[in-house]
Amino acid sequence: MQVADMPDVLAIENDVYPHPWTRGNFLDSLYNGYDTWTLREESGQLAGYFLMMPMVDEAHLLNISVRRDLHGRGVGRMQLDKVVERAREKAMQSILLEVRPSNQRALAVYQRYGFVEIGRRKGYYPAADGTREDAIVMRFPL
Template sequence: MQDADIEQVLAIENSVYPHPWSRGNFLDSLASGYEAWVVREPTFKLAGYFLAMPVVDEMHLLNISVRADLQGQGLGRRLLDRVGALARGQGMTSILLEVRPSNQRALAVYERYGYVRIGLRKAYYPATGGAREDAIVMRLCL
């Protein structure tokens, strides 16, 4: 992912999440040198992306998204494969992520991939009407 990708990334982010990351979140992640990757269609149109932060011996998957019209076609798995390859290549022992309990589709994908639930972060995510939603913490041991 590069700065030039941000407009397309934001378009996907805003279309698939009720509480999307801001432009600043993405730019800060790029400036921090986090792992930031995109997948494109053969026409070079952005199809999905992820951002991950290496922390000591663990990769923290911060954001992963696939364009809504392309979901269910294996792109998310390809992105997860890339996260795993990067983590292994850097000598990481696991990948950690948070997911909303209300995001049943993502939970199912992560569990099929081998992630296990290891904890709960109370009131982690913003929710509708100023409320907060918990986050399920999941880990994949490499």
């Protein structure tokens, strides 16, 4: 991922999330040297992206997203394969992520992939009605 990718990244981000990351969130990750990747179709159109932060011996998957019209076509799994590959290259022991309980599609993808729930973060995400939603914390051992 590069700064030039921001318009395409933000278009997907704003389409698929009720509380999307900002341009600043993405730029902070880029400038801090996190592992940031885009996946483009042969046409050049952005299909998805992910951002991963290494933490000692554990990788934290900060954001992984797929363009809405590609949901259910294996793009998320393809990106998770790349996440695992990158984490192994960096000698990480596991991958952590947070997911909204209401994001059943993503939760199912992570469970099928082999991520397991290890805890909850109370009130982690903002909710549409002004309240907060918990995060399910999941881990994938490498």
